[in-house]
Amino acid sequence: MKLFPFSLIIAILALSSCSSAAKSNKQASKETMLNIPQFNADSAYLYTKTQVDFGPRVPNTKAHDECGAYLVNQMERFGAKVIQQKADLKAYDGTILHSNNIISSFNPAAKTRILLCAHWDSRPYCDHDPNPANYHQPVLGANDGASGVGVLMEVARQLSQQQPTVGVDIIFLDSEDDGTPDFYKGAQDENSWCLGTQYWATHLEPANYHARFGILLDMVGAPNATFYKEQESMNNAPDIVAKVWNQAKEDGFSAFFVDQDGGAITDDHVFVNRLAGIPCIDIIQEDLNSPTGFASYWHTTHDTMANIDRTTLLAVGQTLLGVIYKEKP
Numbered sequence: 612m613k614l615f616p617f618s619l620i621i622a623i624l625a626l627s628s629c630s631s632a633a634k635s636n637k638q639a640s641k642e643t644m645l646n647i648p649q650f651n652a653d654s655a656y657l658y659t660k661t662q663v664d665f666g667p668r669v670p671n672t673k674a675h676d677e678c679g680a681y682l683v684n685q686m687e688r689f690g691a692k693v694i695q696q697k698a699d700l701k702a703y704d705g706t707i708l709h710s711n712n713i714i715s716s717f718n719p720a721a722k723t724r725i726l727l728c729a730h731w732d733s734r735p736y737c738d739h740d741p742n743p744a745n746y747h748q749p750v751l752g753a754n755d756g757a758s759g760v761g762v763l764m765e766v767a768r769q770l771s772q773q774q775p776t777v778g779v780d781i782i783f784l785d786s787e788d789d790g791t792p793d794f795y796k797g798a799q800d801e802n803s804w805c806l807g808t809q810y811w812a813t814h815l816e817p818a819n820y821h822a823r824f825g826i827l828l829d830m831v832g833a834p835n836a837t838f839y840k841e842q843e844s845m846n847n848a849p850d851i852v853a854k855v856w857n858q859a860k861e862d863g864f865s866a867f868f869v870d871q872d873g874g875a876i877t878d879d880h881v882f883v884n885r886l887a888g889i890p891c892i893d894i895i896q897e898d899l900n901s902p903t904g905f906a907s908y909w910h911t912t913h914d915t916m917a918n919i920d921r922t923t924l925l926a927v928g929q930t931l932l933g934v935i936y937k938e939k940p
């Protein structure tokens with residue numbers, strides 16, 4: 612008779628321990644599913660500065676080629692399969708630009724893919740500088756170019772440490788910023804911008820490439836930057852805008868990702884949408900009160916590391932990681 616209650620206690624203990632083990636396993640697997648890495652803003656800052664230290668990355672210059680080699684080397688170190696898509700592209704004035712789109716694939720076998728991109732070239736003209744004597748100086752491009760690439764390099768480093776369930780392709784697009792300068796007396800031409808993207812979207816690599824959606828970063832490093840819901844993004848991929856802005860809100864970054872419509876901008880995402888048929892949005896700093904629509908140092912000699920802030924890099928990078936690691940195949 613004494614044995615019965617004892618075995619009952621054992622049975623109860625076994626049952627309860629079993630159910631608590633099952634519960635903690637369930638919790639653990641839920642947490643593993645939502646294990647979103649921490650974006651390191653110092654690292655993104657350093658990747659941005661390293662590019663800037665090469666000098667302006669204007670196509671056909673030594674700094675451009677050296678920085679390109681650095682980017683390829685880093686992405687290979689992060690375990691990506693890297694393709695360099697080289698092409699000679701014609702600028703608005705007939706100049707032939709030796710262009711190089713740097714395409715890095717993570718988890719290339721995965722069917723469901725996300726495209727992340729940013730331009731890595733610098734503009735050859737400071738055509739919005741307050742001093743006209745600087746119009747033919749190249750832009751250093753700390754914010755306009757290097758910041759987007761810097762954030763994506765840190766995302767790549769995170770991808771190398773923890774693989775998400777979807778595949779990710781990161782393209783550093785070239786020859787974005789050779790568009791018709793303001794001082795040119797002839798016609799402005801929309802198609803003079805984003806030459807590298809226009810080439811990629813009509814000569815897709817990897818072959819037959821498709822992604823569920825794309826996110827372009829452009830000028831994502833300035834202190835207190837404001838990203839509005841850019842109009843071309845809203846027209847082509849409103850659900851992706853909502854996904855990104857909701858993730859930013861969840862992470863506490865709504866001061867950067869403003870819940871308000873912005874202007875329409877001719878940027879790389881327009882050609883990804885139009886020519887490659889991939890719904891793509893643009894996270895781009897807009898200043899709705901400035902005459903150009905952009906910050907005062909845009910396309911001037913003041914686009915330097917002094918205008919790069921780790922908190923902005925963090926807001927953009929952490930939001931991207933949330934979106935990537937939550938996406939289901």
Ligand code: AHN
Binds near residue numbers: 829876
């Ligand atoms: C135009 O000015 C037409 N588009 C801006 C695209 C751009 C230039 N983004 C950075 N630099």
Ligand code: ZN
Binds near residue numbers: 755910
């Ligand atoms: Zn620019």
